Amino acid sequence: MQKSIAAVFDSAGTLLHMYRVAKDINSGKTITGVESTALVAQRKGRALIVLHTEPAVILSVDRNMRVIDFIEDHGVAIDISCASIPFSLDEAYDIIKDSNIKIGDILQVVDAVKVHCPKIFYVAAGIIVDRNDHTVPYVLSTGGRMFHDTKGTIDQLKARGVDVYIASGDSRRNLKQLAGCIDIPMERVYDIATTREKARIVLDLKEKYDRVLMVGDGMNDILALRAADIGVVTLQQGDERPEKLERSADVVIRDIREVLDIVDSL
Template structure:
């Protein structure tokens, strides 16, 4: 009898090749090719905040406006994408409220991402907050485009009868575009999924499927990798991955197509 199999993909760095830029708010330096989850993990007490808005909305306001005034004035929802410790949205809001970050800070990093990636799939903006000194150490922007073999891999998995899911710290707005492109129902998409929520999703799916595979590339996937029947770390993004992350996986791959062989072996 054929086993029922589910494969859960992270989005950024797994289905999408990402380009990330951060602004160091203490020095004003723009840092390219950064890993947002690594910036969070560098110091206990940090969290990555997602702004639920289109870059076009940010572009339409005064560049000198404080970000908190932009959030309040345009009724922008914020969420925690990942955190090094349990963190509340209310605490993050208070830190942003007491900071002096400006819309211009966000537009600087968004502009670099847009310039570097003309064929970009989407652009998102975020803020890293730090409870240790009640500060905003970084603002950042990320842009992503599909790896050339992502859609083919998902299509072939579905052809094998595999149920495909996405669990990501990204916003529902961005994931909706990705899911539609990949032919994945939004009922199988989990947005703003933190490290612990990804693990919970895997455990819930294990109650339904014989085998559940998790495919990810970041430290925010580490608990889900451990919870899965098969945890797969992909290095297709090409940047350095922490040894701790690779050690938490059952398999390390360099191309998303390798997931097909792993599924077939089950």
């Protein structure tokens, strides 16, 4: 009898090739090719905050406006995408409120992403907060486009009877666009999923399926990789991955198409 299989994918760096730029608020320098979760993990007590707004809305306001004023005036919701330790949304909001970061800081990194990644799939903006000194050390922007073989791989997985899910720290707005392109129903898409929530999602799916695969590329996937029947780390993004991450996986791949071989082996 054929076994039922579910495959859970992270989005950034897994389904999408990402370009990321951060701005060090203290020095004013921009940093290219950064890993968002790595900046959070640099210091205990940090969290990555996602702004739920369209880039066009940010572009429409005065560059000198404080970010907290923009959030309040436009009713922008915020969420915690990942954190190095448990972090409350109220605490993150207070840190942003007491900071002097401007819309211009965010636009600087958004503009840099657009320049370096012209065939962009979407652009997102985020803020890293640090509870140790109650500051915003970085603002950042990410842009992504699908890997060449993403859609074909997902189509072939579905043709094999595999149920495909997405569990990502990204916003629902961005994931809705991605899910539409690869025909994943939104009820199988989990947005703003933290490290622990990804693991919980995998464990819940293990109650329904004979085998559950988790495919990811970042430290925020590590608990889900361990929880899955088969944890797969992909290196297709091209960034250097921590040894701890690779050790947490059952399989390390360099191309998303290799997921098909793993499924066929089951």
